[in-house]
Amino acid sequence: MALPPTPAASFASDNAAGASPEVMDALVAANSGPALAYGADAWTAAATEELRELFGAPVEVVFCWGGTGANVVGLATLLTPWQSVITVDTAHIVVDECGAPARFTGSSITPVPQVDGKLTIEAVHPFVDWLGTEHHPQPKVLSVSQVTEMGTLYSAAELAALASFAHEHDMYLHVDGARIANAVAASGTGIRELIVEPGVDVLTFGLTKNGAIYGEAVVYLRPELAADARFIRKQAGQLPSKTRFVAAQASALLADDLWLRNARHANDMAALLAELVAEIPGVEVPVAPAANAVFARIPWDRLADLQAWSFFWEWDPQEHLVRWMTSFTTTEDDVRTFAGGVRAILAEDGA
Template identity: 65%
Template structure:
């Protein structure tokens, strides 16, 4: 059962915790969305607040942000700013899919589980979810649906969508993305990448955006900002500019055109300057490894796999989960298997990790043996 599949009680029954219980960490391991705004981003927002600017992206900040993203890709990409991640995914998908087509993705994808059906509603297309393999979509998983092409009784596969990092915390390698793009393009399908945590994936793979996205053949992506230290806003990036012919109309109709676009754009330039976005991701990934090591050393904690990016998945004694959530909230992931998820961010600290691991130890000491 996924994080948002079950309502967490407001006052869970507490286990009696013996011994000294440390105060909860100042930071949150619930999500990288729980972190605040990076100081450099806040300063950029304040700087952009001086004087007037034309609305809807006709401003120097938007031009600078577009140029910065194009430089990262070394490609003449089309860039559209949006309010948020779900909206950006909707705009990207609705631009490249028709209502009689389908979007193929894994069953754990954000567009399936965590966007309240928005992609299906706004595109009118079917979302075809296939079983994931460690959160990933494999090229062979497309085969049963590619046979539908040309048959009027079936929704026509039109888009392959993947998440980078995946919802299971795994990272597609550059060759894996390339293989998927080759399989999709070989049958005329467009490849969409939900890059909410693209920076974490890049540093995990030791590569750059052009290599991971442009060179593999990704056609359109959501470029994540919020989880990397922005206040709000994401960008839709079209690696094939011709796909963006109707994108501005789709964005407006979907309610994703920011009027004061300079404030989204200023955050992009601040994060990309001097590779701050990659430094943030590198820090978050490193802290996830530290958290896995420290918490994994506690008796009764089973770390599902070594973190590949900034997500730690752990199995805990069922009786310890609710008291731990009350002490320092985090999301359960699969309660049927007593699995939880802990996320680190650019704002996580080593002190937070040590304090959290100590709290996990204290709570598990209070859980009677099964």
């Protein structure tokens, strides 16, 4: 079988996508003349009000450069150095942030085993016994990713249970929402039902993976928790001097629900990809994608050939799992070309 040309899209990460045209237009518009720095501008004020309207609550918002920085800022406002964050062992703040949350908060990160990528009350419960004992770091924050690193979604009921447990024990619930748009689009509800009503305390509201060039927002559902956020953001190097260019991108994505349309398209392309590759001999898709990540089991001796043709990341070598990501820029032709290439390369091995 002839090998098709490499698809234009990258299936390695949704970070590989460019920016939405609407975002580019918003940046050009925001570039018309001077504006006060550090968020004292009309764009930042407008985007903050738009987020308050979206959440239906008087949330506090601080804009940051990127996802790791936003997580650092959000967590640092909730913690003192003798306290700890409990999260799953696959969490981004454990695996992919080079220890930044621990370094900048001075607090411990306590990883526990995940169940389908999720944090469970059963995993957290033993640490409740540490509360009040001076020899142990004091559990203060439960942190989850929505969408999880395993591509799964927390239901509103699951988040509500975690929030209730956290609050019962004087803890907070933090959500790393780098892909919150994909989660909301997949849930069939809204962000109020998925985040506000369950009782989430602080959310990293992702922009970059969903059409922005850079920038994320830390959203404080309990405004009093943001009392020190701006000082922490500055110390962490996450205060953009020209904040208007982050805020303008946020406004562009929120306008006419572009953030949800982008996410819905990415999710749909993942569903199509899973459907097509599941038909290829030698490929197994253990779980249908909940959002925009397809996890597939492949013949491991063909990994290098597949990556050389169109690069993607291996996920779990022990399980022969790879991860294929789609984005708002992925086209149906990209998906069909990629699936055709996988089929052709595996056929060379007789898989």
